[in-house]
Amino acid sequence: xxxxQRRLALPMTLAVLLFGANAAWAQRAMTLxxxxxxxxxxxxxxxxxxRQVVFVQSEANWKVNRRVEQIWRAGVDGSDxxxxxxxxxxASSPRWAPDGRSIAFLARRxxxxxxxxxxxxxxxxxxxxxxxxxxxVSNPAWSPDGAAIYxxxxxxxxxxxxxxxxxxxxxxxxxxxFKPQHLWKVTVPDGRTERITAGDFSVTEYTLSxxxxxxxxxxxxxxxxxxxxxxxxxxxxxxxxxxxxxxRNAVPENAAAFSPDNAHVLFLAQANAAFDFYYNRNVxxxxxxxxxxxxxTGDLPHEVTAxxxxxxxxxxxxxxxxxVHSQIFQLDPSGGAPRQLTSGNHTLGDWTLTxxxxxxxxxxDQPANPGEVWTLALDAGAEPQRVTRIFDRVLQDFRxxxxxxxxxxxxxxxxxxxxxxxxxxxxxxxxxxxxxxxxGGPAASDKFSFGRWGNYVQVLTAKGYAxxxxxxxxxxxxxxxxxxDMVGSYFKNAHVDVMRGVDHVIGMGLxxxxxxxxxxxxxxxxxxxxxITFTDRFKAASSGAGASNWVSMYGxxxxxxxxxxxxxxxxxxxxxxxxxxxxxxxxxxxxxxxTPTIFIVGGEDVRVPPAQSVEMFRAVRSNGVPTHLYIAxxxxxxxxxxxxxxxxxxxxxxxxERHAMGRPYVWESAPGxxxxxxxxxxxxxxxxxxx
Numbered sequence: 001x002x003x004x005q006r007r008l009a010l011p012m013t014l015a016v017l018l019f020g021a022n023a024a025w026a027q028r029a030m031t032l033x034x035x036x037x038x039x040x041x042x043x044x045x046x047x048x049x050x051r052q053v054v055f056v057q058s059e060a061n062w063k064v065n066r067r068v069e070q071i072w073r074a075g076v077d078g079s080d081x082x083x084x085x086x087x088x089x090x091a092s093s094p095r096w097a098p099d100g101r102s103i104a105f106l107a108r109r110x111x112x113x114x115x116x117x118x119x120x121x122x123x124x125x126x127x128x129x130x131x132x133x134x135x136x137v138s139n140p141a142w143s144p145d146g147a148a149i150y151x152x153x154x155x156x157x158x159x160x161x162x163x164x165x166x167x168x169x170x171x172x173x174x175x176x177x178f179k180p181q182h183l184w185k186v187t188v189p190d191g192r193t194e195r196i197t198a199g200d201f202s203v204t205e206y207t208l209s210x211x212x213x214x215x216x217x218x219x220x221x222x223x224x225x226x227x228x229x230x231x232x233x234x235x236x237x238x239x240x241x242x243x244x245x246x247x248r249n250a251v252p253e254n255a256a257a258f259s260p261d262n263a264h265v266l267f268l269a270q271a272n273a274a275f276d277f278y279y280n281r282n283v284x285x286x287x288x289x290x291x292x293x294x295x296x297t298g299d300l301p302h303e304v305t306a307x308x309x310x311x312x313x314x315x316x317x318x319x320x321x322x323x324v325h326s327q328i329f330q331l332d333p334s335g336g337a338p339r340q341l342t343s344g345n346h347t348l349g350d351w352t353l354t355x356x357x358x359x360x361x362x363x364x365d366q367p368a369n370p371g372e373v374w375t376l377a378l379d380a381g382a383e384p385q386r387v388t389r390i391f392d393r394v395l396q397d398f399r400x401x402x403x404x405x406x407x408x409x410x411x412x413x414x415x416x417x418x419x420x421x422x423x424x425x426x427x428x429x430x431x432x433x434x435x436x437x438x439x440g441g442p443a444a445s446d447k448f449s450f451g452r453w454g455n456y457v458q459v460l461t462a463k464g465y466a467x468x469x470x471x472x473x474x475x476x477x478x479x480x481x482x483x484x485d486m487v488g489s490y491f492k493n494a495h496v497d498v499m500r501g502v503d504h505v506i507g508m509g510l511x512x513x514x515x516x517x518x519x520x521x522x523x524x525x526x527x528x529x530x531x532i533t534f535t536d537r538f539k540a541a542s543s544g545a546g547a548s549n550w551v552s553m554y555g556x557x558x559x560x561x562x563x564x565x566x567x568x569x570x571x572x573x574x575x576x577x578x579x580x581x582x583x584x585x586x587x588x589x590x591x592x593x594x595t596p597t598i599f600i601v602g603g604e605d606v607r608v609p610p611a612q613s614v615e616m617f618r619a620v621r622s623n624g625v626p627t628h629l630y631i632a633x634x635x636x637x638x639x640x641x642x643x644x645x646x647x648x649x650x651x652x653x654x655x656x657e658r659h660a661m662g663r664p665y666v667w668e669s670a671p672g673x674x675x676x677x678x679x680x681x682x683x684x685x686x687x688x689x690x691x
Contacts, residue, residue, distance in 0.1 A: 050357025311355030602635030
């Protein structure tokens with residue numbers, strides 16, 4: 001696909017470098033900066049007539065040290081690709097007006113400092129701010145008649161609070177320092193704002209009914225992530241009256257949506273039919289007038305990640321995580337087995353269904369493509385159609401690793417899936433160092449995809465490493481028994497599954513047992529902490545945002561719901577199962593550690609707070625094992641600043657190369673920084689090609 005000439009003329013855009021200056025370059029391995037600089041597409045939205053799609057494209061901006069999102073538009077056939085927004089702070093959450101003539105989006109512009117809803121005419125013209133809310137807004141949704149846009153916003157600070165903060169009298173009450181989040185509406189012609197909900201609760205999600213007369217929503221005691229299990233499904237009139245609670249349980253729920261006739265509400269919950277917690281996420285339907293909820297996907301051995309009603313109410317479409325891949329399914333709500341509509345080695349994300357257009361739209365992430373926009377017609381037998389071609393030249397310009405699914409026998413005879421990445425210059429019969437990466441969650445799974453800066457498989461394989469990503473016990477997509485193996489015993493089989501995968505790759509003749517490396521983030525960091533206390537087979541390890549002491553972790557983290565089932569109760573209750581918590585804490589067995597290990601964590605991480613890494617680091621160091629702890633200021637659970645992302649990859653590669661390979665490593669520099677060495681990567685002039 002050739003992009004419009006006017007887009008090619010834009011200086012220093014992705015299009016110039018990707019489709020122009022890149023053309024004459026020979027295929028080469030990716031660098032760390034290359035990987036960070038890869039654009040990302042997200043949030044595709046089909047126009048009401050199905051002829052156009054808007055989406056968000058984010059690009060790395062090293063001057064501001066973060067990714068900046070802008071909104072783009074393309075014909076559904078891939079034609080007329082153009083950028084719509086250019087503000088320095090970026091733009092997000094595009095939403096088509098029902099008449100298709102304008103697009104609402106979120107942006108922070110001017111001196112206000114708050115994110116507001118803006119309107120942009122599709123046929124040209126300047127965007128205008130629709131809201132001037134005192135606090136930032138989120139989750140915009142058009143009313144079906146186009147007369148108003150609903151949104152979520154927290155209650156503003158009172159003048160008294162602002163005055164106290166200005167005076168430095170700003171002591172907070174921990175876990176109480178929040179404002180409730182409520183639903184609002186702004187009328188499009190005049191920008192008049194109206195409050196829809198009020199009270200001692202927070203609206204965490206909402207969806208308008210197809211006719212705009214009713215709203216399905218999730219209401220909880222607070223907007224805090226840790227209170228998510230206390231949020232329930234409610235329905236009410238569009239004006240906020242006649243609110244009715246539909247669920248009463250202690251299970252996280254999301255995605256509530258009215259059926260086309262307003263008679264039923266669909267929602268997702270991590271529960272079984274009895275609403276017991278800690279199961280693969282399922283589809284439920286409940287009468288809108290109240291009554292028992294009905295489980296529709298009880299026989300599905302996978303995890304549902306998103307679901308929506310068909311416009312005629314006769315079908316429910318959903319996306320299922322099937323382990324190493326995800327697919328679209330169709331389900332008859334009256335009964336019967338779901339029907340799989342897509343197939344292939346890919347991850348399917350940001351999926352929505354546009355009933356009026358009769359199409360699905362989604363991002364398809366593949367091993368050789370970071371994720372283009374695709375659509376799928378609802379017609380029987382329809383095939384997915386690609387919309388964008390932003391990454392057509394990835395295969396031409398870069399050497400990418402071979403990625404394949406492998407299967408092996410886990411700890412107790414259970415089938416375990418994994419993804420295996422081969423070194424770029426792999427030769428049959430030769431053994432290579434192996435990096436073992438374990439995913440976060442742990443209720444998640446590694447899937448076929450291009451990857452991200454967090455795992456940088458393209459760079460690892462270019463340096464001669466093979467990479468193993470095992471979907472160990474506790475992963476989603478493999479049925480409830482597989483997921484619930486951690487209930488009552490976190491490290492029962494999960495870590496053994498990982499090591500069985502290592503032995504399998506060694507048995508294949510690929511991995512060198514004398515050059516093993518372990519890394520992971522979040523639950524992958526928990527696993528790294530466990531592995532280094534369990535075996536001395538690894539030559540180097542990196543633990544990212546990992547838990548070390550489950551007792552202290554329970555009180556430090558912003559979420560506890562998912563951890564209570566693992567250990568059989570809380571550590572605070574009468575006759576608390578402290579022995580179970582401590583038995584599964586890596587810190588208990590830290591004296592066994594001999595693997596040189598570094599620890600990395602964000603300074604503002606509330607999910608797995610820095611104290612967990614501090615405990616593990618100090619214990620490892622006191623026992624004389626080579627170690628370092630790196631804390632990235634300002635960073636939450638996932639690093640956002642580009643230089644911190646680059647540091648994380650550089651310091652890990654340095655550690656792995658030194659301890660597993662016995663060779664020096666030259667750090668990559670950020671674009672514009674002085675080159676740290678005359679290495680081929682740094683001096684090629686191509687490390688920042690995606691800029």
